[in-house]
Amino acid sequence: MGIAVLLLAIPVGICIGVVGIGGVLLPPALTWLTGLDIHAAAGTSSWSFLFTGIAGTAAYARHQAMPWRFGGWLTLGAAPAAAVGALVNGAVPATALWLVLAALTAGSGAFNLWGRPRESGSRRELSPVAAVVVGALVGFGSALTGTGGPVLLVPVLLALGVPALTTVAAGQLVQLPLVGFATVGYAAHGSVHFGLGSLLGVLSAAGVLAGARLARRLPGRHLHRVASVALVGFGAVLFVLPFLPR
Numbered sequence: 001m002g003i004a005v006l007l008l009a010i011p012v013g014i015c016i017g018v019v020g021i022g023g024v025l026l027p028p029a030l031t032w033l034t035g036l037d038i039h040a041a042a043g044t045s046s047w048s049f050l051f052t053g054i055a056g057t058a059a060y061a062r063h064q065a066m067p068w069r070f071g072g073w074l075t076l077g078a079a080p081a082a083a084v085g086a087l088v089n090g091a092v093p094a095t096a097l098w099l100v101l102a103a104l105t106a107g108s109g110a111f112n113l114w115g116r117p118r119e120s121g122s123r124r125e126l127s128p129v130a131a132v133v134v135g136a137l138v139g140f141g142s143a144l145t146g147t148g149g150p151v152l153l154v155p156v157l158l159a160l161g162v163p164a165l166t167t168v169a170a171g172q173l174v175q176l177p178l179v180g181f182a183t184v185g186y187a188a189h190g191s192v193h194f195g196l197g198s199l200l201g202v203l204s205a206a207g208v209l210a211g212a213r214l215a216r217r218l219p220g221r222h223l224h225r226v227a228s229v230a231l232v233g234f235g236a237v238l239f240v241l242p243f244l245p246r
Helices: 002-019 023-034 038-062 068-091 094-115 128-145 150-159 164-187 194-217 220-243
Strands: none
Touching (some): 002 023, 002 164, 002 194, 023 150, 023 194, 023 220, 038 164, 038 194, 068 128, 094 150, 094 220, 128 164, 150 164, 150 220, 164 194
16 A cells, blocks of 8 residues: 555656646545554645655746745745644544635636636736735645645635746745644644655655646646646545545
């Protein structure tokens, strides 16, 4: 069963590199395939996302595609909220967490595919205050569910009209302090398996580098559509996961 999780790590990393999401599959995979409880799975996943965040940030920064200022404001809100989310994790039923995350993820993808008017060439930037607020909400929710950051950040920013490449790149940066604070919170409860998380992180990081290369080659409109379809797909998976037999 452990081998199956390791084999999943690289495609998860590719998804993170291309559309900023994919890590959402890791906590449930750890729970179902290795027997970890939901809190240990979330903590171990958070640690592994530190590796994917470093790889993704480096990949986008190397090609001048990293929105440092925007990402900085998001991070200012996300980092402290992540520690709170990790501490609250143990008090919230796991099924409720997954269903809320599923509704947000699938709903945002559907909105971006069909409900949002097409505006060719439009680019929208959030104010610093709005970015901090969005970052705080994303940081808390991501640590609460052990999903690393981008899986919540991507749907929110796309729904707010932020360009897809900017959104994906910002997600790589924001998850660094976010998963750092979250890991500290989980470690305080002994819910992080550092050895397993490090191995998963290294394998996923290799996938992120390949995914980031593909994302930079896709036209912005196509990347937006790919990200939106992926959100709908991941949301559907999340709706099913809580009810699968373990």
